[in-house]
Amino acid sequence: MTETLATGLTTLAQAPADLPPDGSWLVIGIGLGILALAIFAIELFIPTAGMLGILCGAVVIASIISFFYHSTSAGVFAIVTYIVASPFILVYGVKLWSGSPIGRRLILGGTETVATRGLDEEQVADELAKHREADREAAVALVGTTAVTATPLRPVGVIRIGDRRMDALAESGIIDQGTEVEIVEIIDNQIKVRPKGPTAG
Secondary structure (H helix, E strand, O other): OOHHHHHHHHHHHHHHHOOOOOHHHHHHHHHHHHHHHHHHHHHOOOOOHHHHHHHHHEEEEEEHHHHHHOHHHHHHHHHHHHHHHHHHHHHHHHHHHHHOOHHHHHHHEEEOOOOOOOOOOOHHHHHHHHHHHHHHHHHHHOOOOEEEEOOOOOOEEEEEEEEEEEEEOOOOEEEEOOEEEEEEEOOOOOOEEEOOOOOOO
């Protein structure tokens, strides 16, 4: 009797292993892998502070679990595949991202004011250097110009020169809103001002 019960339990334990793998889990695992790749691509071009990156990782884990539900060998193969493919996907993704308008703005310091269509990275860098030099010369020309504070300078705030609004730094103390100021110095594109009248605050 005991031998019969033991044999029955052994048969039940071995039964699931003898069943053919469920092909639907394989399809789900592949589908989740493709979804993870799509989420990664979206993260490259729509910055979400890493939220889509976390979702991508969760989908990859779900994909691996699905492969394991299909079979242990499929799960192990999926893990190895993800480990081997991840560096190549990351390198290609970063290369693709760096060539995008968002990537160029972040890497090269802003190209929205420079025509970059049809230019390679070196030519874009040259155009940006010329643009920055022109900005520097324009900024130097502002020294001695009179402006009005659009916000209080505590010590940083916004000044208005005609219709232009620009960030500025008070030379000392706090300058109230609506105060007439003079631009006295520009260092690293930081405009420094002092009141033309008595210093407020």
